[in-house]
Each structure stands twice: as structure tokens, then as C-alpha cells.
Amino acid sequence: MSLPRLNRWIPIFNWLAAITLVVSLVMNFYYAPTERTMGNVQRIFYFHVGTAWVGAVAFFVALVGGALYLRQKRELWDTIALSSVEIGLVFLTIATAAGSVWGKPAWNTWWLWSPRLTLITVAWLTYAAYFMLRGAIEEHEKRARFAAIYVIVAFVTIIMTYISIRIFRDIHPVVFGGTAEAAQGASEGLQEFEAGLESMKMGITLTVNTVTFTIMYIAWMLNRVRLQYLMDRVDSLKMRVAARLQGGNA
Amino acid sequence: MDKVDTAVSAPSSSGNQFVTAVWAIVWKDLQIEKHTRQTVSLMVMFSLVTVVMFNFALETELDAARNVATGLLWATILLAGTLGLNRSLAIERENQNIDAVLIAPIDRRAVYLAKVISVTIFTLLLEVVLVFVFVIFFNKPFWQPVVLLVLFLGTIGYVAAGVLITSMTMQTRAREVLLPILLMPLVLPLILPAATAVGEMMTVQPDMSIIRSMVSLVAAYDLVILATGLFTYHLVVES
């Protein structure tokens, strides 16, 4: 992707993200009905699920970026993987923080070392370590290559997280699928979706939130890729200036 | 990704060639260990120190120590494992030996598999000692076949991830320091079900259905990570 093409799309997505965010906020507070057992606290849920979803997407994009880099050795793929991990980590942090705020009234504690929460922590640490690895390698090509391999291995952690949710008996409610777990969650009075109109309004709000965060992710990605593009250009200009100066001295 | 062509002679013998290469490297690692006895003794000593220190920390609370024995066993294996991994892969970098191995007409996957096998052997030797120690110190039935099976499967997955990651960290500035930071989070999804399975075996009436699902989680991790390692290893050692 070239800079002019990026420059055209960036303002569009920036505005789109801002507008949809406002729409989502309004819907969260005025359109979505108040949940019966949890009350207003439940409204955090839309942010929580929306950001968690985008976090997962971001890490998947990073995986794809890494795999494509290894195949084609084009620096753009490395930039995409790096940007996606950065942004994914931010979304994962938001999702965890939002979940924690919800957990205080629901479980009467900010944090539980349940398997699912443990594995989320692990996923967070895994992707944070990605930057440690990059920071320890100076050579461009090697850094991109190792980071790509690592990001592929890291995704295994996410897959295991997903599988574990279904296998571990867990206090965390399961929102999508898995009737046994849902029943268990319901029996603990953690999450209740009413039938009918109320439930539909909740569903619509959740969908809008998810779309909002996805648009926000795209906007951030475009900005981040452009930033890297500019940084690389500065680097190459610096090298040319240095070479010119050296040539002048000799 | 380019396939590494190992065949110089007839391609029909390529499977055999792969096995020969794996065996050659494992033989070499065992031979070095036979001479120095460094890797396993290092791991064992480190583990003993860890266990003893932990007991001091818990002081008189013997019951508490028993309850955390399973977790402690895995934590000890993980920490001692990084020593084994670092040492085993440092040997290949010592005189840049890896270059001599890489210009030999062998598949890079053979190098990966061989290193996984030899470090697994070393770690299993450590675990034999640890099982004795834990049975004596904590009076828990760690010698049960199911526990040994979980230890075996868990070790494979751990080492498979470890060899891949250590081969990378060896080529970075931070080297030994970076390994646990990268490796521990990656193997926690493996250790969690493994520790759950071992913990379940320590109860009076173990629920076999839990153990079955935990063991399959461990086995799934093994397969996925081994496949990833075999697929990407040539990219780790070549430039």
C-alpha cells in the first residue's frame, strides 16, 4: 500500500470511528434496556464483548500478517503484524478492565483466578512479550522473521484459550454457544437474557458496538501503518544524508 | 517458503535419511552428556534447591505444602527446563557448530526434532528424580501411571515449544533472560490442564472424565506446537 492511498482512507475511517462511537454510547445508555438482575452495571457488557471481539480479530490479523511475511518477505506484512499486535493488546486491556469493573458487583471481586481469566492474562503476557523479542533484535530482516514465527506460535495460546473455555468448568459466563456452560452460568445467576423485545434490543446494541470497535480498529491500523511508513522513510533519508556527508569528507 | 532439498542420492531413501540425521544429532547430544553430565545434574540441583527453598517459605504448614505440591512440581520442571534448553542449544552456538550442521545435507526439521528428543530425554531424567523427591517430601502418590503419562506428554509439548523459542532467543541480544519471558506464557495453556490432571489424581477419588479431557488438551497442544515447530524451524536457523 502506498502513502497517498493510505492518506485518502485515513480521514474517512477516523470520522467513521468517531461517529459510530457516539452512536454506540448513546445506544448503550438510552436504547438498551436495563438488565433485571444486574441493573445498569450490565451496560459495560457491550464494551466488554465488543473490545474482546476486536482483540481476537486483531491477533488473527497479526497471525495472517506473520504468515504472509514468512511467505513473501515483504516488509508491509511485518508492519501489519506489528500494528495489529499493538492495537490488539490495547483492546484486550480495555476488555479486561471493563470485565473487571463488571466483576466487582457481579462476583464481589475485581479479579478471580478462574481458568478463563488466567488464560486471558497469559494471552496478554504472550503478546506483550512479542515486543520484548522485537526489542532484542537489531537486524531488520531477522527481527521481522522471528517476530512472524513468534506471532504464529502465540496464536496457539489463543486457540488453547478458546478450547479451554469449553472444557474447564468455569465461573465465567459463556455468551455464544455451549448450552451446558450457559446453563451453568445461568444457575449461578450471572447472565440472563430475557426473551422477546428486550433481548432483541440488547442484541442490536451489542452488534452496533462490535461494528463500532471494528471500524475503530481499522482506523487505528491505517494510522499505525502510515506512521511506520513515515518512520521507515525517515530512516532511509537519514542514511542517504549520512552517506552524502561521508562522501563529501572523503 | 522453500522446501529444503535433502536428497542427493535416491529420493526413495529420504525417510531413512531423515531418521539417520535425527539419530546422529541425538547420539551426539547424549554423548556430550555422557562426558560432562552437566545438563541433567544442573537441572536436578536447581530443582532440589527450589523445592527446599519453597518448603522453608511454607515453614511448618505441611498441609499447605501438600496442597500446592502439584503446582510446585510443574513450576520446578518449567524453571529447570529453561536451564536444560539454554544449555542444550548453547552447545550448538559455542563454536558456531550449528553452521557445520546446517551445511550438511540434512533436513532442518531433523535438527528441530533431534533437539526436542534430546532435551525431552534430559527433562524426563530430571522428572524421575523429582517424582521420588516429591513422593518422599509430600507423601503424595506421584508414581501413579496416569501422573507419569501426563508428565511425559506435558514435557514433550513444553520442550517442543522451548526448542523453537530458545533457538530464536539464542540469536538475540538478551539470550538467557529472554527465554522465560517468551516461553512461560506460551506453555501455560499446556501446564494448566496438565497440572489439573495431576492434581485430580491426588484426590481420593479421581474423576476420570476430567483427566481424560485434560490429557486430550495436553496432547492437542503437543501436536499443534510440534507441527508449528517442524513447519517454521528452517526459518529460525537460516537467513
Added chain:
Amino acid sequence: MIQIRGLIKQYGLNPVLRGVDLHVPAGEFVTLVGPNGAGKSTLMRIVATLLKPTAGEVKIGGWLMPQNSGRVRRHIGLVSHQTLLYGDLTAAENLQFFAKLYRLDNSDDRVAEALKRVGLAARQRDAVRTFSRGMMQRLTLARATLHEPDVLLLDEPYTGLDQDASALLDDLLRRESAKGRTILMITHDLVHGLNLCDRVAILSRGKIAQEVASGEVTGAEFLDIYAAQTGRKAGMTKANG
């Protein structure tokens, strides 16, 4: 045997090799000299199939690399300034390991013969760690030639060797050359560079600056050529050694 055409290697934006052309016919002994940072080691690693070029063509025995690296590997041997030996193994075990890797027939005989050839038969049961630098380097040569390669690559083989050890290595290299092996050696030691080989190529700033047949010039003349091409005095070498 070795054909290099327009070889370019770049690290990021930093070019190390800027279009190297070099031809080493079968059976010839060519030495590549050049100052530090000229790209000698990079060139050697590419020829040894350890590094992929950014652009250009490298052929060994007519096989294009890196596509055919796997085929080429059986036919090359590498001696580097690092020993590439396992210090904790004995001399014999080191060779046995590589015999296994190359799937050599009657490896025991070959190992024994190779150890005798480099004069280390008496020390074969000792750990390599206890060897002197010269002994290690001779063992390295035995390792690199164990599978009778057609091409022998030598990367600064004289590093850390004293006078006697160098002379011994000279002798062994002459014998390898006499066996008809194609040899490419890299060194910053101009005296050894010139004495042993058929031809010397000077690598400077990522390109072959000049090639000289070793019979045509005297040592002193060559030093002048070298200084002119690289802009550096070959200070560390004895002009009439």
C-alpha cells in the same frame, strides 16, 4: 565450479556486496583478500549455503543456489575461523558425528584415516576442549574433508595460529589442493593468500576490484596492488614472509 555473477547482499538498507563477479574453475585454488568490512565473510556464507543473496546468481557445479542448496551441500566442506567442533566430544566422536550426518559408508575406517592424515591419531580419545588452536584447526580440516567434497571453503583458517601451526596447515592445504579439490579461501593474511593459491582476487567495498595470477607478481608487487585497490596498507603482514 563456483560461478558468481552480479551477487548483491543487502542488510536492510545497508549494502554489503554490490555486484560480485567471480569464477573459480574446477580444481583451482583461489584466494579472496580484502580489508575488514569488505564483505568477505558474507560472500563466504552465501557460497556455503548459509545465507541467501538479495540478488544475483551463485552456481556451484552448475546448480543454481539457493534453490538447489540441498543438492550442493553434499559437495562442499567448510573450514571457518571458528572451529565448528564440539568441545566436549573427543576428536574421534566429532568426526563420527559428521560421518553419521553425511551417511558415510565404513565411517570408522574413514574417521581413523582422517585422523591419521592430520596427525591426530594419538589424541583421538581426548576431548577437543583440551586441544591447542592448531590441533583444533587441523581437526576442523579433517571434518570438512571427511566426505571428500569437491569444493572446499576456507574462511580465515589462519586465525589464532602460530608460525608452526600455520606451516602445518599450509602443508595440509597443499595436499588437499593436489587432490584436485576446488578451493576458495578468504583471508586478510596476504602472505598465505598469495603463496598457496593459483589466483588472488581482491574484494573491496563489496566488489571484486582486481584479480591477479599468483605466479605473475612478487610479494612486494602484490602488496602495492592491494594498497592501490583498497586504499589501505597491508600493515599487519610481513612483506617478505
